[in-house]
Amino acid sequence: MTEHFTDGNPIMATKISPLPAKALQTEARFIETEPYYEAAGNEIALFEAAYASQLPVLLKGPTGCGKTRFIEHMAWRLKRPLITVSCHDDLTAADLVGRYLITGNETVWVDGPLAHAVRSGAICYLDEVVEARRDTTVVIHPLADDRRMLPMEKHGELLQAPPEFLLAMSYNPGYQSVLKELKHSTRQRFVAIEFQYPASALEEKIIRTETGADSATAAALVRLAQMTRNLKGSGLDEGASTRLLVHAAKLIARGITPAAACHGAIAEALSDDPEMLQAIDEFASSVF
Amino acid sequence: MTALPLTARLLREKLDYLLGPVLSSRRTAATLAEQMATLDRSQQDLVLHWVEVIAHSNYEMAYQFVAAAPVALKKLDTGAAEAWIIRAMDVYDREGLHRGSEVFRTIDAHPPSAADHAAATFEENAQVLALFACGLSGRRLQLDVSDEPHTDTETLYLPPRTAVFDNAAANFNLYKVLITLLWAQGRFGTFHVDVVAACANYADPQRAAALLSHFENLRLESRIGSTLPGIARDLARLRGNHDDPRLITLQSPDAVVQDSLALLADHYDTFELPVLPYRIALRPEAAATRAARMQRERSELAEALAQMLPEQPDDRKPEAAAADRIDIRAGLSAATGNMDIEVRIDGTSVSPPAAITQLIESIAQDAGEIPDDYLQAIDQRSNHQSGDETGPADGGDISPDEKGVSHLYDEWDYKRRHYRRDWCVLRELDVTAANDDFVAETLARYRPQVAQLKRTFEMLRDEDRLLKRQATGDDIDFDALVAGYADLESGMELPDRLLIRRHKAERDLAALFMVDMSGSTKGWINDAEREALVMLCEALEVLGDRYAIYGFSGLTRQRCEIFRIKRFDEPYSEDVKQRIAGITPQDYTRMGAAIRHLTKLLNNVDARTRLLISLSDGKPDDYSDHYRGEYGIEDTRQALIEAHRTGIKPFCITIDHEARDYLPHLYGPVNWTLVDNVERLPLKVADIYRRLTA
Numbered sequence: 003m004t005e006h007f008t009d010g011n012p013i014m015a016t017k018i019s020p021l022p023a024k025a026l027q028t029e030a031r032f033i034e035t036e037p038y039y040e041a042a043g044n045e046i047a048l049f050e051a052a053y054a055s056q057l058p059v060l061l062k063g064p065t066g067c068g069k070t071r072f073i074e075h076m077a078w079r080l081k082r083p084l085i086t087v088s089c090h091d092d093l094t095a096a097d098l099v100g101r102y103l104i105t106g107n108e109t110v111w112v113d114g115p116l117a118h119a120v121r122s123g124a125i126c127y128l129d130e131v132v133e134a135r136r137d138t139t140v141v142i143h144p145l146a147d148d149r150r151m152l153p154m155e156k157h158g159e160l161l162q163a164p165p166e167f168l169l170a171m172s173y174n175p176g177y178q179s180v181l182k183e184l185k186h187s188t189r190q191r192f193v194a195i196e197f198q199y200p201a202s203a204l205e206e207k208i209i210r211t212e213t214g215a216d217s218a219t220a221a222a223l224v225r226l227a228q229m230t231r232n233l234k235g236s237g238l239d240e241g242a243s244t245r246l247l248v249h250a251a252k253l254i255a256r257g258i259t260p261a262a263a264c265h266g267a268i269a270e271a272l273s274d275d276p277e278m279l280q281a282i283d284e285f286a287s288s289v290f
Numbered sequence: 291m292t293a294l295p296l297t298a299r300l301l302r303e304k305l306d307y308l309l310g311p312v313l314s315s316r317r318t319a320a321t322l323a324e325q326m327a328t329l330d331r332s333q334q335d336l337v338l339h340w341v342e343v344i345a346h347s348n349y350e351m352a353y354q355f356v357a358a359a360p361v362a363l364k365k366l367d368t369g370a371a372e373a374w375i376i377r378a379m380d381v382y383d384r385e386g387l388h389r390g391s392e393v394f395r396t397i398d399a400h401p402p403s404a405a406d407h408a409a410a411t412f413e414e415n416a417q418v419l420a421l422f423a424c425g426l427s428g429r430r431l432q433l434d435v436s437d438e439p440h441t442d443t444e445t446l447y448l449p450p451r452t453a454v455f456d457n458a459a460a461n462f463n464l465y466k467v468l469i470t471l472l473w474a475q476g477r478f479g480t481f482h483v484d485v486v487a488a489c490a491n492y493a494d495p496q497r498a499a500a501l502l503s504h505f506e507n508l509r510l511e512s513r514i515g516s517t518l519p520g521i522a523r524d525l526a527r528l529r530g531n532h533d534d535p536r537l538i539t540l541q542s543p544d545a546v547v548q549d550s551l552a553l554l555a556d557h558y559d560t561f562e563l564p565v566l567p568y569r570i571a572l573r574p575e576a577a578a579t580r581a582a583r584m585q586r587e588r589s590e591l592a593e594a595l596a597q598m599l600p601e602q603p604d605d606r607k608p609e610a611a612a613a614d615r616i617d618i619r620a621g622l623s624a625a626t627g628n629m630d631i632e633v634r635i636d637g638t639s640v641s642p643p644a645a646i647t648q649l650i651e652s653i654a655q656d657a658g659e660i661p662d663d664y665l666q667a668i669d670q671r672s673n674h675q676s677g678d679e680t681g682p683a684d685g686g687d688i689s690p691d692e693k694g695v696s697h698l699y700d701e702w703d704y705k706r707r708h709y710r711r712d713w714c715v716l717r718e719l720d721v722t723a724a725n726d727d728f729v730a731e732t733l734a735r736y737r738p739q740v741a742q743l744k745r746t747f748e749m750l751r752d753e754d755r756l757l758k759r760q761a762t763g764d765d766i767d768f769d770a771l772v773a774g775y776a777d778l779e780s781g782m783e784l785p786d787r788l789l790i791r792r793h794k795a796e797r798d799l800a801a802l803f804m805v806d807m808s809g810s811t812k813g814w815i816n817d818a819e820r821e822a823l824v825m826l827c828e829a830l831e832v833l834g835d836r837y838a839i840y841g842f843s844g845l846t847r848q849r850c851e852i853f854r855i856k857r858f859d860e861p862y863s864e865d866v867k868q869r870i871a872g873i874t875p876q877d878y879t880r881m882g883a884a885i886r887h888l889t890k891l892l893n894n895v896d897a898r899t900r901l902l903i904s905l906s907d908g909k910p911d912d913y914s915d916h917y918r919g920e921y922g923i924e925d926t927r928q929a930l931i932e933a934h935r936t937g938i939k940p941f942c943i944t945i946d947h948e949a950r951d952y953l954p955h956l957y958g959p960v961n962w963t964l965v966d967n968v969e970r971l972p973l974k975v976a977d978i979y980r981r982l983t984a
Contacts, residue, residue, distance in 0.1 A: 094764060094792070102766050104771065156765065225627070228628070229426065232426070236421070236424045277418045277421065280418045287520045288520040289519070
């Protein structure tokens with residue numbers, strides 16, 4: 003071992019040079035190139051009509067079936083900036099609206115992402131909204147009905163949303179938790195668009211387009227996904243999503259064997275239970 | 291150095307002791323002992339160990355085992371011998387002494403092969419195999435064991451073990467292949483005709499059935515190949531990749547069971563069956579099950595569709611029959627292997643609820659499509675209803691009282707290191723409410739303590755409050771700012787903790803109390819338990835935690851009982867109080883089944899922390915089946931491990947002074963506590979809960 007290190011310190015030898023990571027605007031972001039999206043039904047027309055009528059939109063569906071991709075696609079289509087807020091269980095109304103910060107001798111008001119979106123007429127997308135604190139409904143409700151107003155109590159301001167502004171949220175009805183249910187007073191303010199895993203032919207096409215996989219691989223992955231979806235409620239909370247299939251196809255395209263790719267990208271992503279992992283591996287060896 | 295074999299005399303003494311109840315003056319252990327004396331010592335020890343284990347279940351089984359063991363052990367290695375014993379005991383559990391001892395007697399019928407050490411058993415792989423079967427599309431299928439693989443179209447019967455190949459993976463794979471073939475029989479229409487009846491017309495129905503089964507396997511292999519090529523490859527390899535030109539028609543994706551029957555007619559006399567590592571039987575049960583299911587699902591579908599059908603507008607002519615308004619198309623898509631289902635009502639396409647889709651899929655699987663007369667059943671149904679309103683409801687043959695309340699639970703047999711399947715029958719019952727003043731009296735007696743308890747619990751109650759001087763937060767903490775500003779003026783740095791944050795109460799826990807209602811609690815222990823529950827409820831009401839109380843008792847595995855005292859969704863009402871007062875000692879303490887059932891209930895509650903707290907007065911115990919002692923402790927331990935695995939935290943409060951000897955083994959070193967003075971139990975339980983959750 004030691005003679006390996008005689009000619010100089012190997013750690014110092016590899017100097018880390020910074021890669022030019024693209025700095026993205028953290029808040030409003032214009033989507034410049036068309037995000038790939040394959041419509042499964044009339045969701046694009048429905049969304050456009052809701053936007054034109056200034057109605058907020060609720061995207062329902064299991065994880066990884068294309069909700070976020072859809073909203074990016076629509077933001078690109080409508081040429082509006084998109085502000086995405088990933089909701090978590092500590093997200094409060096103040097995190098959305100804004101707060102005072104202290105710099106030097108004075109207090110400065112800083113808009114939160116929702117206020118920023120209202121001011122700039124952007125699309126504000128609250129991802130997994132049920133995760134957020136209950137008090138967020140205070141600001142969501144007046145903005146989501148025909149008032150279209152954002153009360154900023156602490157700042158003493160009441161923002162009227164311009165016609166370009168749109169509030170969109172996503173919600174996964176698959177969680178079997180009573181706490182993770184959307185209240186009726188909230189959900190009944192929204193135009194709801196339901197997302198499902200795409201039909202097999204469409205899902206194959208999505209995998210092929212996203213990854214360049216051949217049609218046999220894509221078809222096998224879709225069948226594997228269907229087998230895992232049959233297990234929903236019998237050991238799995240969710241079956242494999244389209245996103246996981248895309249991951250697996252990308253690994254296969256890099257020369258990983260289908261069995262290893264499906265194990266890493268699908269089985270381990272779905273479960274920690276050794277028996278479930280084995281069952282999913284058996285599915286993979288059956289479809290390939 | 292190996293120990294010397296035991297002598298026949300010594301063995302006879304041991305066997306006399308172990309098998310006493312089934313020996314007599316005419317049936318002695320003498321011959322058994324002589325045969326056993328020929329084994330080496332480690333084999334003798336193995337036999338003696340298992341004799342003892344088996345005798346716990348049944349002495350006659352143990353006797354049969356000893357009789358068969360010397361011959362068997364000359365052929366089997368230790369692993370294979372244990373598999374053989376386990377299998378016999380499984381058969382005994384399921385089918386009784388006669389069939390069980392048959393397994394011991396017919397050891398020659400299952401000649402051990404070189405592959406025995408690599409055998410895969412159903413028992414070991416049951417979980418993975420069940421998940422695998424569940425992943426296959428179509429009707430939900432159960433798995434069970436049988437010596438001959440076959441299916442009745444609802445359950446797939448698999449051999450208890452596979453030992454064809456000399457590596458375990460290949461033996462496991464054989465299970466996978468068998469499941470897929472049996473699934474495909476139902477999926478791709480093997481039972482669309484009564485295959486057993488069709489074979490009965492031949493001179494040798496058994497040969498005909500074997501040929502037909504082989505032809506069907508080939509047909510199904512090519513159907514499977516389009517969606518599960520991995521399995522089809524395995525199948526082809528198992529039969530030696532040899533394609534018989536006579537059977538080429540079976541490879542067409544349109545081939546149906548009639549094609550196999552036609553080939554059977556052509557080649558019945560001449561075809562030579564290849565020797566394969568598996569053989570799938572065609573059993574008459576399949577036709578019967580299918581017929582019963584078709585009849586049942588026909589009326590279920592009619593019922594479900596009738597409810598989906600919107601009311602007809604009045605101006606429409608009333609004769610518009612339901613059958614004309616609904617159109618269902620269902621069929622297997624050859625390309626994807628999925629069932630394509632389309633339902634149209636009054637010409638527009640609708641998406642029916644998942645339950646109806648499953649029903650349609652199941653019917654289409656049996657009949658190949660949705661037969662027209664199924665839709666006519668809707669109208670017949672409505673006529674029937676209007677004509678005879680008091681007539682029996684559909685499916686009245688199931689008696690809900692029997693089915694609704696009894697649950698089956700496995701039980702862990704530590705000596706066999708296996709579960710006894712569906713061993714305990716558990717019923718949920720209500721405690722008979724007592725109409726007395728027990729609760730009021732208890733509260734009066736402990737009035738000062740109750741007040742004290744409530745104050746303590748109020749302090750524990752997590753409330754929303756403002757946290758000051760925080761680095762992050764929603765608002766400015768002006769007190770901190772003023773102080774900080776003074777610091778700044780005097781030349782120091784402005785502190786960064788200048789914000790206020792709102793702390794939200796997040797005491798997200800659910801507790802289930804399981805109370806020992808065994809006969810041993812009779813008297814003052816029972817009183818103390820009831821008083822403890824009263825105090826506990828008072829305290830928990832202050833705290834606002836979700837909680838439920840269930841009692842448990844049992845008398846043999848056939849009668850495990852759970853008594854509802856307070857469910858999670860029930861408020862602490864007068865009824866609950868009367869039920870607490872009505873807790874009376876019952877029978878014994880078969881804890882395993884009770885824990886398994888309550889685990890299930892507790893897992894239905896959504897909470898970050900789920901506690902299962904048992905109040906007990908002693909070891910698990912039951913009247914028979916040797917539950918007393920180590921067996922009961924090990925079963926209880928296993929049940930607790932299962933509960934823990936699902937995220938539940940078990941805890942035990944006991945008054946048994948010997949608890950130190952066994953509770954650490956059951957609950958771990960810290961998850962139990964001993965209240966050594968029963969009189970103090972009422973005061974202690976709430977306090978323990980407070981410390982546990984603070």
